[in-house]
Amino acid sequence: MKKxxxxxxxxxxxxxxxxxVLATDSNSNSEFIVEESSLNDITFENIAALYEYxxxxxxxxxxxxxxxxxxxxxxxxxxxxxDDGTVENQIRSMLINDSGLSFGNAKYSYNELMAxxxxxxxxxxxxxxLFYGLSVGWGGVGDGAPGFGDSGREARVVVEVDSSIxxxxxxxxxxxxxxxxxVFQSGAFVDESDIAxxxxxxxLWLLIPVVLLVGVGIIFAIRTKLVPAxxxxxxxxxxxxxxxxRKQTVEAVKNSEVTPRAEVFDSILSKIExxxx
Amino acid sequence: xxNESLRNKLLALQSGDKTAFEDIYNHxxxxxxxxxxRITHDRSISEDILQEVFFKLYKSPPKPPIRKPRAYLxxxxxxxxxxxxxxxxQYANWDSVExxxxxxxxxxxxxxDIDDALKTLPLLECQIVSLRINGxxxxxxxxxxxxxxxxxxxxxxxxxxxxxxxxLSEV
Numbered sequence: 001m002k003k004x005x006x007x008x009x010x011x012x013x014x015x016x017x018x019x020x021v022l023a024t025d026s027n028s029n030s031e032f033i034v035e036e037s038s039l040n041d042i043t044f045e046n047i048a049a050l051y052e053y054x055x056x057x058x059x060x061x062x063x064x065x066x067x068x069x070x071x072x073x074x075x076x077x078x079x080x081x082x083d084d085g086t087v088e089n090q091i092r093s094m095l096i097n098d099s100g101l102s103f104g105n106a107k108y109s110y111n112e113l114m115a116x117x118x119x120x121x122x123x124x125x126x127x128x129x130l131f132y133g134l135s136v137g138w139g140g141v142g143d144g145a146p147g148f149g150d151s152g153r154e155a156r157v158v159v160e161v162d163s164s165i166x167x168x169x170x171x172x173x174x175x176x177x178x179x180x181x182x183v184f185q186s187g188a189f190v191d192e193s194d195i196a197x198x199x200x201x202x203x204l205w206l207l208i209p210v211v212l213l214v215g216v217g218i219i220f221a222i223r224t225k226l227v228p229a230x231x232x233x234x235x236x237x238x239x240x241x242x243x244x245x246r247k248q249t250v251e252a253v254k255n256s257e258v259t260p261r262a263e264v265f266d267s268i269l270s271k272i273e274x275x276x277x
Numbered sequence: 278x279x280n281e282s283l284r285n286k287l288l289a290l291q292s293g294d295k296t297a298f299e300d301i302y303n304h305x306x307x308x309x310x311x312x313x314x315r316i317t318h319d320r321s322i323s324e325d326i327l328q329e330v331f332f333k334l335y336k337s338p339p340k341p342p343i344r345k346p347r348a349y350l351x352x353x354x355x356x357x358x359x360x361x362x363x364x365x366x367q368y369a370n371w372d373s374v375e376x377x378x379x380x381x382x383x384x385x386x387x388x389x390d391i392d393d394a395l396k397t398l399p400l401l402e403c404q405i406v407s408l409r410i411n412g413x414x415x416x417x418x419x420x421x422x423x424x425x426x427x428x429x430x431x432x433x434x435x436x437x438x439x440x441x442x443x444x445l446s447e448v
Contacts (some may be wrong), residue, residue, distance in 0.1 A: 121431055125416065133435055244445040249438055252391045252445065253410045260310040264324050265302055268331050275336075 044094055047101040048073040062087050064106020065137075065155040067147075079106035079154060106154045108180055110136065116177055117157045124169070132246045133160035139184065148182065160184040160246065278304045283346040290338045302331055305347075308411045309354050315395060315407040316358035318379055326361060330354045348418040351408060355422060362400070375401035394444040402437035405430055 044050040051066060051073055064079035080087050080103055092098045113136045125131045137155050138147040147153040157180055161169050166185040173181040244252075278286070283304070289297035309330065313323040330353050339349055362374050371377060379396040395403055401423075408419045416434070420427040 118427075121416065121427065125431075133438075134431060135435060244442050246438055246442055249442040249445060250410055253395070253406060253441065256391045256395070257307050257311045257411055258314055258320075259307045260324050260327055264328055265299075265306070265331075268302070268328050268335070271328070271332055272335055 042094065043096060046074070046095055046097045046099070047076045047078075050091070050095060051076055059110050061109045061111050063110050064108060065110055065147075065153070067153060069102065075100040075102075077102045077104055077153070079104045079151075081106050081109050104151055104153060107149055108154070108156075110155060113155060113157050113180060116180055120157065120159060120173075120181070128165070130162035130165045131159065132162065132250065133158070133184070139182065148179075157181040158184065162247070280345060280347055284341075284343050287338055287343055287346055288341065290335070291340070298331075298335055301334070301350075305350060308413065309351065311411045312351060312404070312407045313354050313358045315403050315411075316355065316400065317361055318396065322361060323358070326354065326357045329357055345418055345421075347412070348414055348422050351412050351414060352422040355404065355408070375399065375404075391441070391445065394441050397444060398437050398440060401425075402433045402440075405434045406437045406441070409434055 042053070044053060054060075054063070054066075062081050062083060064081045066076055066078050069075045069077055078091065078101065083103075083105070088103050091103075092101070095101065117134060117136050121134055125134050135158050137158065138153075139158055148156045157177070159169070159173065159181060161183060163185050166183065170183045173183060278300075283301065286297040286301050290301065306327065310323055310327050313326050314320065317323050317326070330350070333353065334350065339346070343349060359374060362368060362377065368374055368377060377400045378398070379400075395406070398406065404423065405419055408414045408422065409416065414422065416430050417427055420430045423430070
């Protein structure tokens, strides 16, 4: 099961990568769109071949997401946006062998989500180091998040931010993009709808002791499990099996910085003097 | 030191201000050396490259307008480090040095640290991670420095961090 999940994630990641590259190269979403008329003239051996074609040439706007049902590219589910069966038939007619292909519904086009992802990247991600991740797909399995939508298999723009800006950006992205964007808080999955529900509840006071208990539990877990897993270039050793958060990973890379020997600057000055610059 | 301060220091350097040169060096020596080291994985060679970068900088500081001085200087360092790797005989037949992995994943021991974990990343990802975290560059600047699409930078950064996270969690 773990292998299947890993494969699905890898598949979605590869899918994200290909489209992102196309988007960046072109600076235009139109590059994503495969001409439907030309598609009708092409025949593919099976769904794996069509998937490969989409990977290389870009996905049509009616595709919401593609995922594997068994860990291979032979059995793929294609989620379609607003299809009444026409596109499904069209895709099947393009395949010589349509075994292993299944369909589902998606609310949003993958291309649309990618465009939003690009916008968030350029407008927010690059200017704020408290943004830890941005992708289009499912939530991270390690964080316990499933896919999205009614089927629990749809993709969304997934943003991971530091807890200090979580509330601010959850609100902002909800206003700007609705449920197309889901915000994670430093590795912990939280959906906008959860926040809205929490705000509306009149029994909030009942939750406070529970939250406090859970909070203490989380802090205990973090202090006893996560912190010893960090490793720096100064010599401490990773010796314990423990989950490491993305934030801790980034900090570990940052803490691994190495300073050159003091003699290096002297050598530069000496070289400058020698060449009499 | 932000880009504006760095720009002013570079302008001062152009006017022959040696103090500005030392300020720039002290500000950038650690992140720049770290980035070079992540590419070469050799301290001595990395120091030589760092020297070369700053010697070149002193000899011919960039002329204004310098839009992104930090990215400009890291690009100099990165290019020299990549050139060095490219010249190594063991990588002579590689199509792209960016695909080099210094430490295969199945090689790592139970005492792998963050330095070893970074070696398991393809050189391309290792550079992106280091330019972002150690160099403090924006993703778009990294895209310019490495001459690859922004989407690739974003994706490979996420992939790299995910792999590091996974390794640090498993050892």
